[in-house]
Amino acid sequence: MTFVQVIDYETTRFDEMNALIDRWAEQASGRRTVTHTLIGRDRDSKTHYVDLVEFPSYEEAMKNSQLPETDRMFQEMVALCEGMPTFMNLDVVRDEYLNKLVATRLLDEIAARGNFDAIDECVAADYVTHDIMQSGDRGNGREGLRMTMGMWRAAFDFTFDMTRQIAEGDCVTTLWDWKGTHKGEFMGVAPTGREVSMSGCTTCRIENGQIAEDWWYYDAPGLMRQMGMTPG
Numbered sequence: 001m002t003f004v005q006v007i008d009y010e011t012t013r014f015d016e017m018n019a020l021i022d023r024w025a026e027q028a029s030g031r032r033t034v035t036h037t038l039i040g041r042d043r044d045s046k047t048h049y050v051d052l053v054e055f056p057s058y059e060e061a062m063k064n065s066q067l068p069e070t071d072r073m074f075q076e077m078v079a080l081c082e083g084m085p086t087f088m089n090l091d092v093v094r095d096e097y098l099n100k101l102v103a104t105r106l107l108d109e110i111a112a113r114g115n116f117d118a119i120d121e122c123v124a125a126d127y128v129t130h131d132i133m134q135s136g137d138r139g140n141g142r143e144g145l146r147m148t149m150g151m152w153r154a155a156f157d158f159t160f161d162m163t164r165q166i167a168e169g170d171c172v173t174t175l176w177d178w179k180g181t182h183k184g185e186f187m188g189v190a191p192t193g194r195e196v197s198m199s200g201c202t203t204c205r206i207e208n209g210q211i212a213e214d215w216w217y218y219d220a221p222g223l224m225r226q227m228g229m230t231p232g
Helices: 014-027 058-065 068-080 098-112 116-122 141-155 220-226
Strands: 003-010 036-041 048-055 086-091 123-131 156-168 171-182 195-207 210-218
Touching: 003 058, 014 068, 048 058, 058 068, 098 116, 098 141, 098 156, 098 171, 098 195, 098 210, 116 123, 116 141, 116 210, 123 141, 141 156, 195 220
Parallel strands: 123 210
Antiparallel strands: 003 048, 003 086, 036 048, 156 171, 171 195, 195 210
């Protein structure tokens, strides 16, 4: 179970605190078990900070706390604080990154299942796409996405197997495996009934809860070979 430690403290020396954290991360490299850190400053009190430190589990957090570098950092941290920091230990019972949900809806609900009504909910009106098989701006906007997805769905019965999803800032990258049956004309090729597959990834930039821009990378040459469009 993911474990998060919340550290609440006051300091007028945050630049030194920041440097201390960077120094600890370098010194404990290869042995620290922290997976993610986030530091927030209270907008109403400029000396009030809260650190959220994430670990894979409570047990891994305990291993991290036993490192000599961690003990040394804690002593130096206390010296930089106004008073003693307070700690809260949390077992994470729900972990949901909302941007990931929007990116998943694009692949699963809109593309694979054909619920185009969801486009207005998930995609910005001024949406821009970057697709290795698209030219110009004809795939942009909600209508452009409907046209692109309609083309693929008319040509193939397909599914996405999302193998990994990585979120950072306003972007979500999804790695996927795609399998389909060639049932309709595609790029001038009459339906062959062949089972085809490819791997790829899609990166979505999320703005105000909607996909504002995306990038599609996939094995288009491999798909064309499987359909007999190019030599094997």
